[in-house]
Amino acid sequence: MQQRLRRKARSLLEQGQVDWIIGFEPGSLRFTTTPLITKDKDDTDRLVVGSFIVNNLSNFLIELSGRVAIVAKGCDSRSIVSLIQDNKVNREDIVILGVPCPGIIDLSKVEGLVARDRDEIDDIARQDGVVSVRVGGQQREFPAGQVLFDNCLGCELPTPKEYDILLGEATSPIGEPTASQETLARLKDMPPDERWRFWQQEFGRCIRCYACRNVCPACFCKRCFVEESEPQWLLPMPRWQDNLIFQAIRNIHVAGRCTDCGECERACPVNIPLRSLTRDMYDIVADLFQFKSGMDIAAAPLLTAYEVEEAEDLIR
Amino acid sequence: MAQDLEWEPRLLGLLCKWCSYAGADLAGTSRKKYPANIRIIKVPCSGRIDPLFILKALHLGFDGVLVSGCHPGDCHYQTGNYRARRRIALTKRFLEGMGIDRRRLQASWVSASEGVKFADVVSQVVKELKEIGPNKLFVGERNSDATEAQAKG
Amino acid sequence: MAGSKKIKKQDLAQLLSQWSQEFSLFVPSRTSGLAEMTEYDGQDISFLGWYRNTIIPPKASFLPHMEEMFSFHRNKQGHQLELPPLEEQKRLIFAIRPCDARALTILDNVFEDTYPDPYYRGRRRRAILVGLGCTNPYDSCFCTSVGSGPSETTGVDIMLTDIGDELVTRGTTKAGEELIAGSGLVKATKADQKRAEQSQEAARQKVTRKVDTRDMASRLQAVFDDRDYWQQIAAKCLSCGICTLLCPTCYCFDINDEGSPEKGTRCRSLDSCAFPVYTKMPMENPRDEKWRRVRNRLCHKYEFYPMLFDTIACTGCGRCIRLCPVNWDITQILEGVPELSQAEGPK
């Protein structure tokens, strides 16, 4: 798949079909990849795919001008579709290089399981449903369901539906939706007061680095409400109240665009379980409006559309 | 405890100027009695309401927020209230998921001629807010100052 | 310099309890997977097992993410200002890593310069830093490339070296020596000291990430105006604040009022040069473009700050590399800054 990707990317650039390639190249740390954004055909030799291509690259589409070929996993393709629905990018300007994805390995889970940091692990290899981890000469095996990102476990679209070139065979979902939302389920069981205290505590840690917002392909506003100064809705300093409101409103603003790709939670340096919010919103949107973000390129964006009769029971 | 007995909920009404605001006016001019707990902000359309307004109101210490617009099909701008409905519905559910009592965010359709309905809605909402008690969601460490000041004002 | 002493790891809890009588004592702790320095609870020294470094740098003890500068209220006489109460107890930061301790000396330059900063200085001057040399540096650490190392003592009052079951302690300042002298530790033997040296050397060898920082200021200056170069470097940056807010040497801050004219506080909070609003003025913004911000961050550390204080404002802790959501690796970027041609020469 990797070879095919490199050949394809090179020829797209060579033939002038695209101006940019967005993909992954090996990262500077063990088991990491990093976004490769290039115009140079020789760079395409560094393109990789695999179990560690974490980033949702669709984020970079709106920054580039010209035609762009982009490597997209299933979830990324949904974000791209969502951007197209919102008229942030033109379908004609993008070449989607679809990558069927059986799930991405969550290094923090592996680290937890073997009680070692990433750089102390010698090797991580995946063979279908089993991930073997070699630490200090010892080989340990884990079912994929234990080491993949939570959002991958509940993945609804492992193989992109919208693509120009599909690199590889379609793959089926992991299908462990319950495991994908354990924190959320735990929260749902709490009384509301306790839930609120939970979030109060979690957002007490927030340092307002805005990584959650900046990695998010659905957060594309040129100017975020949190940066408005007249009126100043929120203080620009990390009080838990302001942190919480920021995140709640961010989630509401991206409702119907958020594909539950999990990037916000992954990027958070202080481990706030943000996916429990995004997932909740995702489910609410599906439940109330039977809408799934980025699944149907012909659908109108959730918050610009309506049905004459819906959600009436919430209104007096 | 004496304070608790005296406590009266503070409700923020975000009312569409084409219907509910006029409805509130009508309730007033026709001397229909309803609780004085509501403070009203006139908005050009219920579709103008960013959920941010709602959370900010709770942050400032309001005990509840009532969003009110035109009945489905009657929007002055054709579709504003339909869009508002989507937004309000998912905001209500989402905030509930975070631990905010669903009764703190209320929505209604009140036309310009429904002064009676407006009074009823406000009475109902205030009654519910009394049941759940004061909003202490954002009280705690520092920001409480702002909330206190608001509560006094 | 007095001779080294040592302490058994199993006796450490006792020593810390003793110290916590005199100091408000901070040790590494981990909650929800977030490692930071928190107040010692009187018993938990499990960090000796897992601690490599914290995510929140110890600078937060001196330059917190947010702090109250003063409060104000209005009465009949007008506005009254009130400074927050001074902390009575001295602070002791235990097991600070050499990179982070040295980073504080970099902050000192800024906060002591011209107009001394009363808040930072107040806390800093009343603190004791007990360093713990690294034995297991991360693969993202590059301290040895920026004039530091895993057992560097700049900034610390006491340096600890892990030799297995015991910690060899050495006072590196007068305050540190006095504290050790009063703590009833036993003398380290020649053999202990030998083992400490070996441990330090071994750690040094483990720092494998290298970057050549010679002539870096001149090299950066030479490419400074090459817009294409910076655009390429900045391409994958997300403009989030992780690398700056969690950098032990970044100090940029913002000042904001909270409350109302009647009653409120003026607060300082950390800010980041990665944010467009950081430099935004009502009419224009000198660093609206991402590449300008990325350039400023890198050049501030490796060109501008050295021009002012003659040292690189980076201690190689590697946090920005480990925590970056897109793996924007400062060492790779530095490696890639073009060498000076013969003609240009070091300036």
Next chain:
Amino acid sequence: MTITDISQRKRFLAQGNVYLPHIAVIERIIDETPGIRTFHFNFKDERLRGEFTFESGQFGEFSVFGVGEAPFCISSSPTRQDHLGFTVQRVGRVTNALHRLAVGAEIGFRGPYGNGFPINNLEGKNLVFVAGGIGLAPLRSLVWNVIDNRAKYRNVDIIYGARSPADLCFKYDLDSWQKDKTVNLFTTVDKGDDKWKGRVGFVPQVLEGVAPSAEGAVAVVCGPPIMIRFTFPVLEKLGFAPEQMLTTLEKRMKCGIGKCGRCNIGNIYVCRDGPVFSYAQIMNLVSSEY
């Protein structure tokens, strides 16, 4: 880069804390244009009233409590100690709040900060002041300073312009400078109206027409960035060397004392090392982000 005596600047710290403002009272409010106001203020602390000094071109951090702080240059002249003044265009959060204040309201003030104009170096020189819009605020301080010590300086030309007659600031100053036979004032607007009988044209063009001699002269330029960019080349054409051109830069200076980081141009902090720079200095800055 010359930094004027810092210890002199540090004299006015409240309680020794550099971030603690002095409380000052608004004594007078003058509407300059629909969006620009000048505030006269004085300190509540009697002693400070007597002792406070500053130099033309220096700035302060002014605050509205509960809203925030922002930097403004002091627009009054150190030679006229009866009041202190600053001039504010309504553009953001703090400036809006300032515009809502009435006489008698209290504000916070920290300062003075920055280097100010090198007034001693101007002695014995021909002076050319070039200003646009609210850019006259810092220059006005210097102009009055010069007029009050008129014998120390030679020829004085003032070229001032604004977008329209309504946008001209300090009209009362313009009137008195017009009458003052010891200075030459050239006022211009980009676009006139029915009543306007004066010059019409952009400031750099008017400057070119006035064509002051560069011989033994110093030009002091302040205005919107676009005006500054077009003015320097005109001055160069007139024979001014970069050392003979001064300007003051505007940045988002939050702390005012070179710590918060955001006003840097390369290794220079505009708040601490400026805001007054010669064009020669600006040309040598590491970065072109000014």
